[in-house]
Structure formats: C-alpha cells, structure tokens
Amino acid sequence: MWILQNCPNVKRELELDRINNNGNYEPGNLRFVPRELNQANRRRTVIPFFSQTEWPYGRTVVSRMLSMGMTREEILLSAEEAVEKRRKNWRIISARLDFMTYEMQAPGTVTPYRGNLCTTAAMEDRLVR
Numbered sequence: 738m739w740i741l742q743n744c745p746n747v748k749r750e751l752e753l754d755r756i757n758n759n760g761n762y763e764p765g766n767l768r769f770v771p772r773e774l775n776q777a778n779r780r781r782t783v784i785p786f787f788s789q790t791e792w793p794y795g796r797t798v799v800s801r802m803l804s805m806g807m808t809r810e811e812i813l814l815s816a817e818e819a820v821e822k823r824r825k826n827w828r829i830i831s832a833r834l835d836f837m838t839y840e841m842q843a844p845g846t847v848t849p850y851r852g853n854l855c856t857t858a859a860m861e862d863r864l865v866r
Contacts, residue, residue, distance in 0.1 A: 744769070791841050793833045809841070 740753070743764070751769035753762075760766040784803060787796045793816035794802070802812050813834075818824075820831045 740767070788838075789833070790836070790838045793830050793837060813839075 747769050750771065752772055752775045754768050754770045754775045755762060756766050756768055784796070784800055787799070789795075792799045793813060799812065802815070807815070816830050816834055820827045820834065
C-alpha cells in the first residue's frame, strides 16, 4: 500500500528492486529499475553483464570458473593453455582469444558468487584455500 501512495507515477516497464538485498522491502531500500538491472542484482548472479567480446569461453563456463574462485587472468591463461594443448573446442577458443577485447568495457561487473547450492566438496575445498 505504501508504494501505491508514495510512488503513483512509476513507469509500468520498471520493476521494484531492493537497493540492499539483505535489507527488507521498506522505504529507503526500494527503487524502480529496468528488468535487466533487476535480474543482474540477484544473489546467484556471477557476471551480471556478459559480453562475449570480453571472454574466451561462453557465459556458463565463465560463470562456473568465477564461482570456483578463478580470476579473469586465470581464465585467460586457462584458455591459452586449452589452445596450446588442443583441448575440446580449442579452435573456437583460439578465435575468441584473437578477437576479444582484453580491457573489460564495464570494470567491476564481475562478482564471483561462492555460495552456490551445487558446490561440490572439491570445489568448496578449492574456495577455502
């Protein structure tokens, strides 16, 4: 009811979002944002704004590697090693390395998520180190 009384002219294409995800839905912690930003602001989001020109692998592989605690530099080294050793999909990885942008367009958008519900014991051990 508070929202209807205090925010009467909100655009219909915007969604309600909490500024602090650990806070409640209460005045001072609410904002209206586009769906894309709202989806990127979820706890399980590893890389909110993915651009294939910035990564040598697809989004799911990059998300998995980040969740395991790898840095971007380690992911790039892994891709170079995959090409050198001709591992699975090495031709695609090689092409992506040739054409990718090494400077990220939106620095700071990578937020490794480590509380994955499907984290295995081996992955958890690696994260603790």
